Amino acid sequence: MSGPLSTSGENPLAEATVERVAPPAVLVVFGASGDLTSRKLMPAVENLALRRLLPPGFSVVGVARTPMTDEEFRERMRAAVEVSGGGGEDAKHVWEAFAGGGFRYVAGDYSHPDTFKRLKDVLDELDEQRGTAQNRLIYLATPPDTFPTVVQGLAGCGLNRPANDDAFVRIVIEKPFGRDARSAERLDAVVHEAFEERQVYRIDHYLGKETVQNVLALRFANAIFEPIWNRRYVNHVQITVAESLGVGHRGGFYENAGALRDIVQNHVMQVLALTLMEPPATFDAGGIRDEKVKALRAVDVMSPEEVAQNVVRAQYRSGWVQGSEVHGYRDEEGVDPHSQTETYVAMRLKVDNWRWAGVPIYVRTGKYLPKRVTEVAMEFNRVPHLPFAMSQAEGLEPDALVLRIQPDEGITLRFGAKVPGQAFRVRSVSMDFFYGAAFLEETPEAYERLLLDALLGDPTLFIRSDEVAQAWRIVDPVLEAFGEGDLPLARYEAGTWGPPEADTLLDRDGRRWRKP
Amino acid sequence: MPESTTVTTIGSWESDNVTIGQVENALTDLRRHEQRAAVRTSVLTLVAVVNTDAEADGARQIIADLGARHPSRSLIIVAVDDEPDAANGTDASVWVRAIEREGRAVCFEEVVLRVRGNARHHLDSIVEPFALPDVPMVVWLPAGLPSPGDPLMQAANRVVVDSRAVAEAGGDVLARSLTLAKRLPVADLSWMRLEQWRSMLTGLFEGAVYRPFLGAVDRVEVRGNHGPRFLLGGWLLRRLNLPPVRVHLARDDHVSVTIHGVYDGRRGTFTVARLGAEREIKSCVDIEDGPKVEQTVRMREQWPSLALASALTRFGHDEIYEEALAGARDLRLAEGDQMGPTP
Numbered sequence: 001m002s003g004p005l006s007t008s009g010e011n012p013l014a015e016a017t018v019e020r021v022a023p024p025a026v027l028v029v030f031g032a033s034g035d036l037t038s039r040k041l042m043p044a045v046e047n048l049a050l051r052r053l054l055p056p057g058f059s060v061v062g063v064a065r066t067p068m069t070d071e072e073f074r075e076r077m078r079a080a081v082e083v084s085g086g087g088g089e090d091a092k093h094v095w096e097a098f099a100g101g102g103f104r105y106v107a108g109d110y111s112h113p114d115t116f117k118r119l120k121d122v123l124d125e126l127d128e129q130r131g132t133a134q135n136r137l138i139y140l141a142t143p144p145d146t147f148p149t150v151v152q153g154l155a156g157c158g159l160n161r162p163a164n165d166d167a168f169v170r171i172v173i174e175k176p177f178g179r180d181a182r183s184a185e186r187l188d189a190v191v192h193e194a195f196e197e198r199q200v201y202r203i204d205h206y207l208g209k210e211t212v213q214n215v216l217a218l219r220f221a222n223a224i225f226e227p228i229w230n231r232r233y234v235n236h237v238q239i240t241v242a243e244s245l246g247v248g249h250r251g252g253f254y255e256n257a258g259a260l261r262d263i264v265q266n267h268v269m270q271v272l273a274l275t276l277m278e279p280p281a282t283f284d285a286g287g288i289r290d291e292k293v294k295a296l297r298a299v300d301v302m303s304p305e306e307v308a309q310n311v312v313r314a315q316y317r318s319g320w321v322q323g324s325e326v327h328g329y330r331d332e333e334g335v336d337p338h339s340q341t342e343t344y345v346a347m348r349l350k351v352d353n354w355r356w357a358g359v360p361i362y363v364r365t366g367k368y369l370p371k372r373v374t375e376v377a378m379e380f381n382r383v384p385h386l387p388f389a390m391s392q393a394e395g396l397e398p399d400a401l402v403l404r405i406q407p408d409e410g411i412t413l414r415f416g417a418k419v420p421g422q423a424f425r426v427r428s429v430s431m432d433f434f435y436g437a438a439f440l441e442e443t444p445e446a447y448e449r450l451l452l453d454a455l456l457g458d459p460t461l462f463i464r465s466d467e468v469a470q471a472w473r474i475v476d477p478v479l480e481a482f483g484e485g486d487l488p489l490a491r492y493e494a495g496t497w498g499p500p501e502a503d504t505l506l507d508r509d510g511r512r513w514r515k516p
Numbered sequence: 517m518p519e520s521t522t523v524t525t526i527g528s529w530e531s532d533n534v535t536i537g538q539v540e541n542a543l544t545d546l547r548r549h550e551q552r553a554a555v556r557t558s559v560l561t562l563v564a565v566v567n568t569d570a571e572a573d574g575a576r577q578i579i580a581d582l583g584a585r586h587p588s589r590s591l592i593i594v595a596v597d598d599e600p601d602a603a604n605g606t607d608a609s610v611w612v613r614a615i616e617r618e619g620r621a622v623c624f625e626e627v628v629l630r631v632r633g634n635a636r637h638h639l640d641s642i643v644e645p646f647a648l649p650d651v652p653m654v655v656w657l658p659a660g661l662p663s664p665g666d667p668l669m670q671a672a673n674r675v676v677v678d679s680r681a682v683a684e685a686g687g688d689v690l691a692r693s694l695t696l697a698k699r700l701p702v703a704d705l706s707w708m709r710l711e712q713w714r715s716m717l718t719g720l721f722e723g724a725v726y727r728p729f730l731g732a733v734d735r736v737e738v739r740g741n742h743g744p745r746f747l748l749g750g751w752l753l754r755r756l757n758l759p760p761v762r763v764h765l766a767r768d769d770h771v772s773v774t775i776h777g778v779y780d781g782r783r784g785t786f787t788v789a790r791l792g793a794e795r796e797i798k799s800c801v802d803i804e805d806g807p808k809v810e811q812t813v814r815m816r817e818q819w820p821s822l823a824l825a826s827a828l829t830r831f832g833h834d835e836i837y838e839e840a841l842a843g844a845r846d847l848r849l850a851e852g853d854q855m856g857p858t859p
Contacts, residue, residue, distance in 0.1 A: 011722060011730070013718040015718075017834075019715055020715075020719070021719025023722035024722070024725065052813050052816070055722060055811070056799050057801065057807060057809035093813055093814060097811045130807055131806065133724070133726075167724070
């Protein structure tokens, strides 16, 4: 039987198990001469093209202040991708394809309407010449203070709205999403004046990491974990985002950010939401993001007194990290010698919902810690009665399940086992599962994954406006306490796991930090 | 195999005229005495059935490359058919290996059994003792299709075949594959290799501008060898709900697909084609009085293990493949012929 085929919906040739190619579109990058564009976005574009996931006609338009021709921009990006480990013989075709008019550049000031008019002309040309169908993915790879100017400039030229019902215009915004709740709200208001929320893709590259997504797979694809994922079995949760590097050349930026804004408000809150959320009814953007918001909404907001009790902030001083002697934070380039900016934060959070009531969530993040590691550790309650003498179980720790997000992605389960021999002695052993031991396959880089999702219109791994608001709701009182000097700034030696005050935070509860 | 991957042998054992129990014991001993092999992450039991020692060597090489993607216990059975009167007997070789990349290692086990006599008609009884608990058993037939009633199929959760390799040996391959696919989930490596063509062709119709042309197709041209051109032709026939008369197949050494259609008064031509012997694929969209864009990309690497690795990620029926087979049958019927290799 044959007959006319309806093509108004999904592509009839598409298969769920075959990777989808992006629709024809133009990627418009503001901040095209910047670091993010050359180090992350362009390698992602090259890799997507190499994986045959970009359609013929796909085009890139860079916008920045630096004067450059189309050709110079393309060559500069090509060279930058090579520096990032890309390029090579296979990439030759990718750049040759772009040489045919698929790589354009618009130099101009973001505050000048003429910049956007010229951008519009270029986009119209590309639609005509390369069939990009008036589809645009606009990427703001610029400093956050330029977001309102760029957004208003786009709206002033009508570049914020799709030209017809079949076309799309989406805007990708990089973190930080504001400096606090109020500025985030203001930013949202500016963005929402020009774009509908469904057009806005707020990117936190952490969500593009395979192992962060694996938290969802582990929790919701396995029947054995979910029944114990609650207050009856879990004693407490520890989330660690440790960096073994200092601020490097980002001292100037970091002075205005600090660990709370740089890591806790976004990465930590996202990992926390994925860990604590309820199972979504549907595994799509709406289903998952609704549950994440509910989880964040259940996190208790601290009063100033509670901040003093439950938060530790600290700054690194000089020390030794992985065999190298390093400067203290105040000696870093671009940093005030009397800086009060925190490079380390530890917090005890309380979650007021049915599942997690009474289970403390300990969070810590810092720079120049002994090693780079991101993990979520669930420590379980001890057995109600130990049927052997304490001397037989001296090495027995509570059971724990650790989700290692980076760098050794995998899962560790710690449990008690009998020590071989005549005597009956029990000690803890760790059973490690490395994703790498089951799958040695290469996984796409986070930016590659997220860029393709944005082109395909899948916002699941992007952050919705209400998620940002909920994260700021938790962090804001802490920021206020920092700003008002209500919380003393502790110091820790670079290369250690943080200040003694952070240990005291757990000691008080009869617990201690894990050594990841 | 990726250059950064190395395979090392942790231990091995071999003996002639052995029982299956002896082979199992040898395997256990090898694992027990080597710490690296004590931890195993297995996702399946893979059984490859071949007829000659040379085929067994080829299969072993592919499986070694596969270890990085699908750590498994692999069983290669040489069902020796050139010694019809031989007494029942089995010669066995066993290896425990580690495949390493960037400091990480995966251990896998490999057993080669040379089966003589009538036992080769009862391979199910030989493979069952080696099946790892709780993981699927996949039977891979590198150069053939199972005969009707083959008891080994009862033990398999999935069968992997290569219709192109079988077609080269002759026979009504796609029709037999369709019959097999109705009974068991089948993965066809020839279909897997066509994935990049399918993906790129599908990609040409992403977005609302080009998609309407799929509802207005007046001609499809598919070129290639017998299996690929019938599979792609059958796939398009069924997915686009076309009458067979609009699908034109032609013999060629390299695959190419062109779809023609007229929408809104404009003719559109969409092509994905391999460029001669170069390992490059060109895709092109040409709209009358509209954009004409093209792109050339490198073909995906075609290590034999990659198609097999892709086949092993899926365990259910591949309904789109089965539709493509049915479409291929329709095309052959329209040609007034049986599905068999084109001379």
